[in-house]
Amino acid sequence: MVELKWKNQMAEQRELNSATNHRKPIASDSMPVHHNFVEDSADPLKLNQSDCLAYEQYLHLGRLWALSRSRQFPEWRNEPLLKPSLQALEITFRFISLVLSDPRPYINKSEWKRRLESLACLQIELIASICEDDEDDRENIASCSAPTVNLHLSNGVLTRGGSLQEVWKINGASSALVSQTSEQSLLPRLGAWQKSQDIASKLWFSIECHFQRAPFTLGLGEPNLSGKPVLEYDLVCKPSEVHSLKRSPLDPHLNNHENQSLYTTHQIRESWLITAQELLKRIHETLESKDFKASAKNCWLLEKIWKLLAEIEDLHLLMDPDDFLRLKKQLAIKTPTDSGAFCLRSRVLMAVSEACKDLKHRVPAILGVEADPSGGPSLQEEAMRLYHGHGNWSSIHLLQALQAIEAGLKKFFFSYQQLVIVVMGSSEAMGSHGNPRNGALSQLFMDPPYFPSLDAAKTFLGDFWQYEAKAASVRFS
16 A cells, blocks of 8 residues: 555656656666756866876875875785875874974964864774774684784783883782883874873873774773773884875975965875775675675765865864965965866865765665666665665665765865855855856765665655655544
8 A cells, every 4th residue: 555655646746747847857876977067068077187196296195195005914904994094193193293383373273273183083983983893893804804912912021013112000900901102103292292292182082982892902102991902003004104295395495384284184185085995995895795784884984084074174264364375376276267176186086076976876786676777766666665664774774874975975065165265265166257166066066866766765755754644634633
């Protein structure tokens, strides 16, 4: 009876759509959609290769990518995800040091401290979520081969292998524990610097709290009260090599402190984008193996990365207006009409965005039905059955996570456009007649739903419950 009601409502809706929107193209989960732009006949997302190359040289991205993508522990499944994430966190520690040592009296150091502390905590939480995968897959030897030092097996003795050791004992405990701390990371040094002791203390306790469910801890000076194995942080992250990229090639010629802020912000973002790329590979692997539970978990991690990227971009709000706009002129950053938004110069950002959109082609396999090339409602009907019947929970969780990725992506680009207006002025985003200049950027968050079948299924499911409520009120009236 429920299915019959749905089909009757769907038939009525299709007739209405045919009468009112007969010229409107219908998006499909299974086939790519091409859009036409009145303002520009060329593909608005086509990257300007010379601008991309200049952007990569400015950020030392070639060397940063080489560090992020190098593999030293082939048996450790999570190395491709954790290495760039830890490097982004390490660059954030450097950013904290940079802000606290900034000689300019007019910058808002207190808000910078709060923002960077919050950003570091968000990254720690996300890294801990990735590390929990090692705990979940403990039965898989390849998954739990993280390079760690087991403090319980060391009998209180650790070799001097590139890290500091500290022996301590809890009151009433029968045995001592050994805490291993990275020698190369900046966080222990921030803890020893009076200006940053408060930030370091909060970050240490953030690591201690968020890594409760992880099989190991980072070894950055956190208490490690449970005596967990400690990650060989210096071997994995290579902080010294990361910090060797702390200077922009243009730094000596600019005499502008905001250059380091811009440079460091974008290095953090690019490192997390490498993690997002690796996470997308993991998502496709789990989808191929029909492990929808793991796919959903990875999709939710990807959605959190999009939120984190927006937080990273918001650091631009704290940059001094005069210094930043002078830097814009010095770097010859063109307006959107010339070369597109500054974020569109990132090849990795655009590749990740396109890969997230392409996840829509996985919907038919998740629902277990063939997509109708003519745009029939088979996917929509199956999605409604799945949602209403609470059938395969892992499939529902996965579909929800896929739409969350879409929301995260669109929110990122929408907030970026607003950020451009606030930081550079509305003329950077609006043309002389008040129309958006940057059609490419606007298109990224104004696209129709990536998952039209899921969108329609929820629409009709909502209509169904509204119809049921009206029918019930009639019966009892």
